[in-house]
Amino acid sequence: MAKAKPRKPKLAVWKFSSCDGCQLSLLDCEDELLAVADAVEIAYFLEATRAQGRGPYDISLVEGSITTPHDAERIHRVRRQSKLLITIGACATAGGIQALRNFKDVDGFISAVYPHPDYIETLRKSTAIHDHVRVDYQLRGCPIDKHQLLDVVGSLLNLRKPNLPDHSQCMECKLQGTVCVMVARGVPCLGPVTQAGCGNLCPTCQRGCYGCFGPKEAPNTTSLGDWLADHGTGRRDVKHLFRSFNAGATAFRRESEARE
Amino acid sequence: MSGRGKTVIGRDGLADLVAILAEDGYRVIGPQVADGAVVYEPLDSADDLPAGVVDDHDGGHYRLRREADGAVFAHVVGPQSWKRYLYPPVQALWRAERHGKGFRVIEEPADDGRDAFIGVRPCDIRAMAVHDRVFDRGDVVDGGYARRRRDAFVVAVNCTRAGGTCFCVSMGTGPAAGEGFDLALTELVGDNGHEFLVEAGSAAGGGVLDRLGGRDATAEDEAAAEAAVGQAAASMGRHMAADAPAVLMANLESPHWDGVAARCLACGNCTMVCPTCFCTTVEDATDLGGQVAERRRRWDSCFAADHSYIHGGSVRRETSARYRQWITHKLATWHEQFGTSGCVGCGRCITWCPVGIDITEEVRTLGGADKGD
């Protein structure tokens, strides 16, 4: 008997509290998009198609953080329907820029911003997906890097190890031959405590790394923060460096709190 | 070798040298300024060389400034080393494509480019000799490295100024290149104008020297060159303790490792810029459809947790263990493994450490701890 053609893995893309930029990275894979569509069945991806294929799904990409009671309940349904759950972007992996609220009183924001605060139903904190359900892989970044996304999807389809190093951004600079902006120009840079993978965007433009890929493995934020403070960066500025896209990531949160 | 003895060429001679090497089919790579540093990149002509540029080095600090004398090689070493060319950061090992039920390896065009390196410092020449022992040992040979190294043309430059983090004198590796070059230049800037003393160190170098103009060197020229190199020797920014290997091995359990770890970012910059660090990892990649697979080798660092990952976890989880691994290998156990130190005193790891951790200082502190003070 002829073997049936293997079924294409089903892919779903879910959105929680986020700006959609990471989903756009997937659509931005112009050259590779056909190959993706060829390799997987895109069963659920509202940003791209109206199709709402039913679960279960082989791979779920989850964008966004949990900020409402509804989110907190929906993520469990997504998890139940997904064999593999991959979080994409700083919102999903660390709570995103909206986790800045975690440091303040959210009711204050609500009454300052909305004419009818009573319509707003929100949680006190913006939290990462892994605070709620088990996560199989994380793709960092604000937004994610499309090459990493393609690599991970390719690794799952071809049963190989994905290339998601957890070492420093500095390694990426040095592999590319980018001159260190911190040592050669005195520009504050989070690269030494940030996970590599962005494609070395900021240092190649002579900007310091903003840490959008979040803390690397074993991040020594205290040493870097102290060095910056001793070399001309004000205390408040050091605090703010750690309090941006990944403000809610444990290592960065602790460091910014220690510098209140 | 050349029939000519030591020769003196003028400032224009450098342009001729670059042109001759290019004519001979070399990709000529040399120092030039980019993004606030002296980097080693292909030269279009000798005009790209960093005339009048001087580099100030300290722990975690590097700045360029201008000097009026126009010296071309007054800078010392840049953030890159020549391993970038001899042992590139990412090397494709092989690629294969699906073929029926199996696969076939894709034939790649032969890698046969030849590089000429201009401005290789004595410490970096010694670093190449260190890598020769690692990659080209007779019984174990890295074919790509050995081929590129054999075909490379090395123009050494003896140092006439030391950088703030240099310590080649205490490592016995500089500031003059004794051997290991095709040509060696010493820059002479003074009342007699701007000239270079040139010496051939190989038959290939002699052949090039024969085609360069210039005049025979006089005893005065040689004395001037010696004095210039002497200035570099007298102005070393750093010094490595002579008993470093013993100090390290006697202090493997020192509490000082935790002290370093409090500062160390485990970022790996030191190993990336070091001209002798050679660790790599292997990565596999595929296209989405699984038709083409590639295996590549990329520089890795003993400061990365993954580097010591074996089944179940990383062996060196603490940064203290990673720093200790690096410095003891570099300065002590390298001797047992390769019969030489793994450090050539170039100072790059000090300058390019984002928090200025100083290998010579750490050894001194450990040595002090050893004596109980």
Ligand code: SF4
């Ligand atoms: S520019 Fe930033 S990321 Fe790059 S090596 Fe320097 S400190 Fe590291």
Ligand code: SF4
């Ligand atoms: S250990 Fe540091 S000083 Fe020694 S060769 Fe390496 S980079 Fe240069």
Ligand code: SF4
């Ligand atoms: S010694 Fe410096 S350059 Fe090396 S890993 Fe530690 S912080 Fe990074």
